[in-house]
Amino acid sequence: MARAATTSDIFNAIAEPRRREIVDLLARGYCRDVSELVRKLKLPQPAVSKHLRVLRKVGLVTVHKAGQRRLYELNVDELKPVHDWIQHFEQLWTDHLAGIKEAAETTARDLAARNRSAPGQQHCSKE
Amino acid sequence: MARAATTSDIFNAIAEPRRREIVDLLARGYCRDVSELVRKLKLPQPAVSKHLRVLRKVGLVTVHKAGQRRLYELNVDELKPVHDWIQHFEQLWTDHLAGIKEAAETTARDLAARNRSAPGQQHCSKE
DNA sequence: TTGACATATTCCCTAATGGGAATATAATAT
DNA sequence: ATATTATATTCCCATTAGGGAATATGTCAA
Structure with missing residues (x-):
């Protein structure tokens, strides 16, 4: 198609x-x-x-x-549908964004560290 | 093109x-x-x-x-660009669509009331 | 190295896009 | 009626989209 x-x-x-x-x-x-x-x-x-x-x-x-x-x-x-769709990203780019991102990256580091000893699980890691 | x-x-x-x-x-x-x-x-x-x-x-x-x-x-x-573009229709939602069944939302009555006291702008000749 | 896994890229195809030009339709004026 | 204006539609064409299938690239494991 x-x-x-x-x-x-x-x-x-x-x-x-x-x-x-x-x-x-x-x-x-x-x-x-x-x-x-x-x-x-x-x-x-x-x-x-x-x-x-x-x-x-x-x-x-x-x-x-x-x-x-x-x-x-x-x-x-x-x-409206467009508005609504965009709307639920609102929280992601307001002032919360930095905090959320930071938290996520912290979690990612933890996961990465844990993952070194028990690999196979997905995680975030910069590069 | x-x-x-x-x-x-x-x-x-x-x-x-x-x-x-x-x-x-x-x-x-x-x-x-x-x-x-x-x-x-x-x-x-x-x-x-x-x-x-x-x-x-x-x-x-x-x-x-x-x-x-x-x-x-x-x-x-x-x-953001999408959000911004959609955003400047927000006004129209509020003012112009007030009478339309925009919602089972609680704001519907308020908007309708506001619209009654500050009546509409120009409109299209129907037909 | 070989092999398994994860992801990206390429080639081929059909369908649809949007502009251009010409034409069709509709309403108004003379 | 004819001419003129306003808008819509049609035909043609080059470009692109996105899926399928096959293949390429990259990474890990034994």
Whole structure:
């Protein structure tokens, strides 16, 4: 198999820098039509429309017709899974990080020492 | 062009479900050797090694040699850009999604109340 | 050394990506 | 009706992704 379809996975949808830009632009000023996005992104219109389709398919944006324009609106809710996933690393990089790391390395040294006499167990060791 | 190389972009690196699994596994228990990952992921060893290489290239993991094993350690810091990017939608979650059933969480009522007293900004014309 | 184990790399393959160009569809104006 | 504007879709193409299989590299043990 190749990679997971971008049209079915939020993580893939936002893996595209251009699509993140679009999301950013939609994030402030709730509505934007395609032409405006084209101008800001300096990308050909078909390309923008294609990215928008991907974002639509994963539910990250919704469209409303306004005359001949299509007004895109961000549906931030769909970013929740990403947020949640990232969230559970929060504790690892805040102020606790140094302490945890140190503790882990201390433990690693102990394990390493113990392991010298009774090898075969996995352990951390620097180099 | 195809998409930005996964080896140069964190967002692409974590777009792969398997790689997120690896990151998850590394998140608890700082060191894991490849064999252990292979067992947990139920994925052929070469596949795992390849994913690990990607994660290495973007700096999300580091390796330490321990005999014939390679102990992988998570470098959470590299997730910061993702976290930061997601973070500036936090506001929208709070303000814009207040009315949406965001939760069985206790904050739901508070948010709704706040939203009533400080009503919304511009919205899209529906349809 | 030989052999077993742990990990990485290479080659091959199919599927999917994203841009470009051209075209299709839709709405508005004249 | 025709023209013009706004957006979407299609076709083509070079690039890449990621799994499978085989192989290479590295490390330990007897």
